[in-house]
Every structure is written in structure tokens, then in C-alpha cells.
Amino acid sequence: MSAFQQFEDEGAAGDHAARLVALRRQMAETGLDAFVVPRADAHQGEYVADSDARLRWLTGFTGSAGFAIATADKGGLFVDGRYKVQARAQVDPALFAVVDWPATRPADWLRKALPDGGTLGFDPWLHTRREIETLRKGLKGSGIALLATDYNPLDAVWTDRPAPPVGAARIHADATAGEVAKAKRERIAAELASSGQKSALLTLPDSISWLLNIRGSDLPRNPVVQSFAILSDDGHLALFAEPAKFDDALRAHLGNSVSIQPPDRLIDALQAIDGPVRVDPGSAPEAAFLQLELCGTTIAQATDPVILPKAMKNDAELAGMRAAHRRDAVAMVHLLAWLDARGPEGLTEIDVVEKLEGFRRDQGILDISFDTIAGVGPNAALPHYRVNRASNRPLVEGDILLVDSGGQYGDGTTDITRTIAIGRARPDAIGPNTAVLRGMIALTRARFPKGVAGAHLDALARQFLWAEGLDFDHGTGHGVGAALCVHEGPARISRISDIPLQAGMILSNEPGYYREGAFGIRIENLVIVQPVHAEPGREMLGFETLTLCPIDRRLIDVDRLSSDEINWLDDYHARVRHEIAPLVTGDAHDWLIRQTQPLD
């Protein structure tokens, strides 16, 4: 079995100049003055199959977000701040200029690239309605027309395009799911009926996989079945996915009220659908809207009805997540104990990634939940760093190592970050690390009324950094799926997230601090939103910590901790010892006992 994580730059291969020439020829034949190539596929997920890696094929850029626009003589690759450096390294500037997005909007760039107007084509399967509305608004008054093409000119010239994935789907046991699929469908169908909707179009594979209690192997990291579905208000569901993915046992698990149809039947089904049909403008393809509008079908624009129920985990899902986190803690403890015992000599970031993946394999992972971020020194100052052969740095005594990683287990998904001193602690990192830890503790200990959203709690995690004039430029936390995607909506801990937190939601709590060219710090635990005691007439929520792994005390200035904070950390370490020590033996056990002693 080969390792999950690879360290090659898979974007480099290929003659991107020739590909761009071929695309431009195709655009000219179609009468397009410009064409936009997004990173996304029709399902808008974080990962795309090789057959959908259009942006990588055209430009060489392998980041998880961005898009390119080609005109007859210009090319622009639009990426956000995270990917500026990577895009510059991967993309030939003679073909595509790297454009700072969203600071520069595509409409602004196009106005300069096409001063006399023209037609911008897009494949309506690869863009959401909301995206197209924003683009259309931006182009208003520019003289540039926006045209949904009925075929994709890039696909037409991509002669060696891989076939779409047909990864086997598998049963996600009802006992692990905690609710049989039929009950889930009926629950959500009842909500559709009460909203006066006849059906809902589902286009998010994690929504569909959760709803049907199935998991897939079409994509790396995200155990979803690539598919579309139409859920009717009577609980019947039409599943549009390659039938070869489903064996007999799985078909039996799905039952009679689920019909499996090839993906290319979706358009016919949309034509036949009775309205009102619920479609999510934030995630469903523009093509679906156009098809329904062509038929005059009434569309109810609303959020995918599965997103919220999926986010509010039931007791069985929470039990699975707790069990997965205990196993994952064992892997992390083995890694950290090994690192401390062995010392850094001769080790690199890639060694850390491979060692950790090995320890997780010992615990039975089906996949890692995302490519491990293991960075030392200045590499760790890039919050989304992913090591490759060229960037790989040796571990050096006195440096600090940031490891952000997770596993996909059959019963749960994990995501943990620890920042570790290699040998003795770097003195200038202790202050910021202590501020980050205090923020992590403050958010963990927070209690708050129902109705409060991540936007209202984000400051708790940042307050101690802010007090010193410091901050970090990413969200504090994201939702996490139960044996599903490690990044899951709808709630986040972020200044812009107004989705109220609700019991059963699982979120990451991961403040950090990054000093460019020097070091990076992040401490991350996952937490469950749980009801807590409140005075009569109020309902309050708090967090239960899922992640169980020691926090490096070499990087903590204990004098800056309040007694409440010291108590929290001591209690946390005692809990880690109590739950994890029985699961590890030998040197790792001894290491764990030492690391979970109370602070001095």
C-alpha cells in the first residue's frame, strides 16, 4: 500500500503553452473572447478528481482555490493571499499573470484585457449561481457579455483527460451513523413539505453521503461519493452517480426508495421535476438553474436542507468521533515521544509526515483527513504550507515545528495541530505561543447563550494576541464532519460567520501566530458544542474538547497564565493521561506520563 501523502509537484508536468494555444483556438472557433477556468468541479468541494483538474492541467497551479481567465492574448490566474507565492512558483508568467484576488476582481481585469468588450464564456456546471450573479454584477456597464457555453472548450482540447472516478462506495453502518437513512430522508422531506417544496436538488457529495449513510472513494481525503441527488417530499431519492460504484450489499442498504441512475440522466430528471424545487444558489451549478428556468419550473432558492442536520451530530456520531480521537491521540503521542527521544539529527519535515502517517496507519486510518502540514522555521510561518521535495527543511535544534494533521477513521474524522520545540524552546516564540494558548483556552472555556455565532466568539481566541498588537490572518475554527469532510459548513469561528452554534456541532479551535521568515505557531483542538447549565429562562451552550494530546510546555510562559488557565491545562493533561495512557506502552507511555504532569 503506497503512502497517502505524496511530495511531488504534480502540477509541473505538461506543456502548458501548447494547452493554452489549443484552448485559444477552440475559444476562437466558438466565438469567445475570453473563457474562465475554475478550480472547482460541479460539486464545489475542496478536492477534485484528476478528470476535473482543469485549472492544474491548463496552468500548472495545484492550489485548492482560484481560477484562470484566458483571452486571445492574455492570461490571468486569480488566487487569494494564501496561494500567491505558490502560484508564482508553479505558473509560467509568460502564460498567466498571477492576479491578487479578491482585491482585483475579474471584472476589473477583464475591462483592461478586453477594452472593447466581448464575450466571456463559462461552463455553467462549474460555477454556482451566486458566483455567476456576482460576476454579472461586476461586468455591468463594461460592454462584456457573459455566456454560459453548452460545452466546455477546455474539455474539447484535453485529449488525454482521465476518466471520471468510479471509486467503490461503501456502507456507513447505521450504528455509526446513529439514524437510519430512511429516517433522515423522511425528516428532511417533511421539512420540504412544510416549506411547500416538492423536492430538493442536492449537489454536495457530503450532503448526499451523509443522507444515505454511505461513504465513497472517488476523491482523496474526503470519503464522499461524487453524485447528485433529487430528494422528493415523500422521502424518495434519485441518486445520480456511476452505477458501477454500488455493489449489491450497498444497493440493499440503500433500499427501494433510492433509485440509482447514471449522472448523465440528471438533465432529463431536472426537465421532469415538479416545482417548487429547492436549489441552493451558494452551491448548486448555474447549469441546474438554467435548466429549471428553461422548463419554467418554480425554484425555491434556499440552503441545501442537509447541511444543518449533518452539522448537528447525534449521540452515535459523537461517540464515533470520541473513539476516533482516542486512536488519533495514540498516533500523535507516538510521534511526539519519538521526536523527543530521537532528536532532530538527520530528520526533515517529510520524515515527520511519513512517521506520523505510519503511526496513524497503526491506528487503522482509511486515509489522512488532509495533507499533513509539517513545517519548521520560516516554512511554518506559511499557515497553509504543504511540504514537497523542494521546500523540505531539516529539523534543527532550537527551531520550532508546527504539525497540523488528521486521520479519516471509519467512525470519525480528526484534525489536530501541535507546535513543538525541537529540543530547547526558541525564546522569542514563547510569548506568542503563550498568547495563542491562552486564546485557545479562553474559547474552549467559553459559555454563551443560544443564538451566538462564531463571529461573536472569535475575539475570545485572539484577545491576548491583540493585547500585544499581534493577530493571525485565518479563521479561528471550521466545522468538521463525522467520518466525512474535515472542512464542513455551515458554522465557523470567524469574524464573518453569523450561523448560530448549536448543540452537536463540531468545530476546530485553532488560533495561531506567524512571524514571516522566522516561525509559525498554531494550537488546535476540536470541540463539540454542548448544552450547559444556565439560570432559569436562559439556554446556554459550551464546548467539550475532543482532541487528547499534550501541549508542549517548553513553549509556555507559566507566569503569564492565570490560575484558571493553569487549572484548565492541568485538568486537560490529567484527562489526556487518564484516557490515553492505558492505550500506549513503553517509552511513549513514559513520555505521556511526564508530559501530562501538572505545571510547576
Add this chain to the structure above:
Amino acid sequence: MSAFQQFEDEGAAGDHAARLVALRRQMAETGLDAFVVPRADAHQGEYVADSDARLRWLTGFTGSAGFAIATADKGGLFVDGRYKVQARAQVDPALFAVVDWPATRPADWLRKALPDGGTLGFDPWLHTRREIETLRKGLKGSGIALLATDYNPLDAVWTDRPAPPVGAARIHADATAGEVAKAKRERIAAELASSGQKSALLTLPDSISWLLNIRGSDLPRNPVVQSFAILSDDGHLALFAEPAKFDDALRAHLGNSVSIQPPDRLIDALQAIDGPVRVDPGSAPEAAFLQLELCGTTIAQATDPVILPKAMKNDAELAGMRAAHRRDAVAMVHLLAWLDARGPEGLTEIDVVEKLEGFRRDQGILDISFDTIAGVGPNAALPHYRVNRASNRPLVEGDILLVDSGGQYGDGTTDITRTIAIGRARPDAIGPNTAVLRGMIALTRARFPKGVAGAHLDALARQFLWAEGLDFDHGTGHGVGAALCVHEGPARISRISDIPLQAGMILSNEPGYYREGAFGIRIENLVIVQPVHAEPGREMLGFETLTLCPIDRRLIDVDRLSSDEINWLDDYHARVRHEIAPLVTGDAHDWLIRQTQPLD
């Protein structure tokens, strides 16, 4: 000179039954099945002149928010949670049922009151466009038509209606304003021009008064000139206000580029205006929109352009506010010293209000900035309590007293709340008071990046209450005007305020806790948003405290304070002593020295 604050129930007088009959007769003649009577006037302020107190005249209700709807046989008075008890006490249930708003929307009530549909009339001068849009949306599908009447049927039957106010306007000195009015107009006119707007309609008296460096005496508490204005993109301004308010000196101060016209000329001016004209749908009357639409004038819907510049105080305004707060602190110190020395015997809430107003008069107030809230025991548990002869309670040893009050000085507006133990502290109030104080301190000490809004900081003030399952049901802070309205937009500290805080804004910081039937706690200081130090590449803000008055240590559990919190309180008290002790003499001076010693 009579006292500013009165303690009579001015709503009680009058034959409300006869008035309702007269209104219904008028409605019938006009063909209206229902008519809505709001508390607001055309300027949507917190106070209305007697001539605009339509809701009070019709129903007897004197609260600052709400509206009534009358049909031929039903009446409903819509008030929010704050005013439920007061409305029930003031209004005859045979005439008007008290309706819980916004839980019950007017559209829902009307559907029951008018099951066969009908016409709901409204006076378009008394409702904003946004209000009418919301109402229209709610009535969709009900069969009820919404009709803007061209006269007000209530005014037609209000035979003894007072004349509109013609309070003298006065100069607000340029030195206090910190910017001459012409420069303000040119600055905002330039913004209109750069937005492609020819003019802006201004309907908020505090915007107009700030813009022209004038103050007025039309209303209690808010020193504004009731007026409308049209600002042109060349800086000229047409002021629609009773000309008798302006003497020669004031006219000279206004200068040649301001023309004063009687209010009834506004409609002609709207007819003559060139578009695009900026109008604020959140504050401008529906009537203005209808008039402009009738003329086919292009309307640019956007926020009143004065609101943000007015909120970001300049150095002179801040200096005035600091000076006003020093004077106000002297008044508060006199009150608190007198209370402690005299003891509660024979004193009532009204005595406290009158005594405090006297101390503020000694400091030269022009008005109080709102009716003083002075409540003991269960009265203080009503956050918006205002004492009257019937509710007035005696001060009793062992109770706690909440005093929320402020003054209008020539150079600044104050707003302060202190919660005081009468003699020894009530033990069950010490825990909540300490949690409230810690929240007040945490918000005061907060530093945060530019872009952060009140919604992101609100939790800092509540976190210690939340930790104990407690909370309070009002915002944490509101904007405050400089020698203007004590409640001023646009920024607030509240879960729903997404307006970024900016340097120069002044906000209240007033967490509280209310135990029904027992006691109420609130601690309030005003703060200025100020730039603070940050690492390179970041811009951060913090708060400077304006309010200078000791915080009652009898109600603090020092063991629950962190060393940082103790240091903050000791530093604060040292600053109060340093700045205020030189301004008071005798017993009050001694009391102040004692109250500002470091905590044990």
C-alpha cells in the same frame, strides 16, 4: 427655572375613548379600514415634540417606541418587551390591546382584525421607506392594501393640537466643533460628487445640527434643531426650519451658502431637485421618496452621509467631551458622597434624581441628556425604569441603587451608570456585580484590529456572566454624540452591530445584570476609540475611558479579580483621584480620596 425631569404620568390626561371615536369617524369618511399611528415624527428621533405626540394623545402610552393600529372596531398598541408593563398600565384595554411586537407582526394582527381585507392607511411623513417596505412585504397575500394618505386623519380630529416647537437655535462655536461648518459641507459635498450624486436629502436633526455647527431647543434632552435640509454637491445647503428659530448672529454664523426656508417649502424643493439625490431609506420619510418618484427624479438609496463623519469625533470634540466628563464627575462624586454620608433614611428614588440634577446644574448643564434612571430593589431590575410618583420607592439599608444618568453640557454629552450599595452590600448581588465589572473592564482593555465591529467585541463584556449561566437582555454599548444626542449611530457594541469601530467614535460600555423582583446592576463608562500600537503591517484600536467616577468596592469580590483587573481598577481610581480631587472640596473631597485608594 423648573427641574428638567418631571415625575407625572403625562399620558394619563384626556378622553382617549372620545379621541378614538373621532379618529374612526374620520377614517370612515376617508374610506380607510385601518390606520397606523406611530410614535415617531418625520425625523425618527428618540424624542418628539408635543405637537407630534400622536401616539400619546391617542392611547395614553408615553414610551419612546411603538405604534398603534385602529380599525373600525379594534385597536392594537404594538410595543416591545421593554414597554409591555408600562403600556398595560397606561392604556385602556377596552380601547387598545397591548400587542407583543415584533413577535406579533402588524400584518399578522391585521389579517385577524380585517379578515376580508381592506385598506390600511398611513401618513407617509411618519414612516421611513424601509418600514413601509417591511410592512408591505408582510401584507403580501393578505388582501389588505396599503395606502399613503395625503393628510393625517388623526391630525384632522386633534383639535387642541399644540403648535410645532420654535425653540431658539444657537451657535455651536467653531472652536468646540473643531471644524467650521463650511469645511464640513464641502467635505461631504465632495463625497456626494465622487459618488455621482447631485445632492443629499437630510432628515435627521442631529445630522443637520452637527453639519451646521448649531444646536437647538425644540426638544427635551436632544439639543437639535428640528429641520430638514438639502445639501448640494457644491456645498450649498437649503435648511427647512421655522425661520423664527434663527436670530441675526446665527444667520451670520450660517453664512451665505445656507438658505433658511420654512418647512412647508420642502415639497417644492423636492420637486425642483436634480437627481441623483441621495436619500437614506432607513431614516427618510416615505413621503420624500414618493414625491421624488412622482417627479421621476433619480434616487440614490444610501446612508445619510453625515452619520459617519459625525460619529468620528475630532480633537476639539474629544477635548470638549473630556471637559464635560470632568464636570459631570464632580456632580456624581457629590451625589455619591452625600448619599454615603447622609444614609438612606427618608430618601426615595425621586430625591436621588432631584439631588443629582441639582449637582449637575451646579456644573452648568443645559439639560440632562436623558431622564435619570434611579431604581432600588426590584425597580432596578427593569433596565429602562424611569421613576414616577406611583413607582417611587424608598431607599432602604441593604438594598442596592442603580443610577443611570447624564448631562448636556455646551461642550459635551455624558452618560454614566453606577450601582451603589445602600450601606452594607446585599450578599447575593456581589457575585453578579463582580462579573459585570470584569466584563466592563475586559471590554475597556480590549485592543483589536481595524475592521472589528461591536458584534465581535460584545462577548468580552458578557463572558464572566455567561460563565455563570447569566446574561443581560440589552446591548452592551451605544454611540454617543458630542454635545448632541446621547444615543447616536452608527456603531454599537451589540451582537447585531457590524459597523466597524473607527478612531474618534465614542461608545458606552455598560454591561448589567437584572434579577427580576430583586435587584438590578449596571456599570457604565463612556470610551473613545483610539489607535494603539501594533506590529508592523497591522493597525489596531483600543479604548480611552472618558468617565471618571469611583466604582463601588462594597459590591466587588476582590478574590474573583485577576491581578490585571485589580491593576486596572487601581489605575482607574488613581486617575479619577488625580483628575477630579482638585475639583471638589470638603466632605466630598475626603470621600473621593477614600473611594479611590487601591483595593486591599
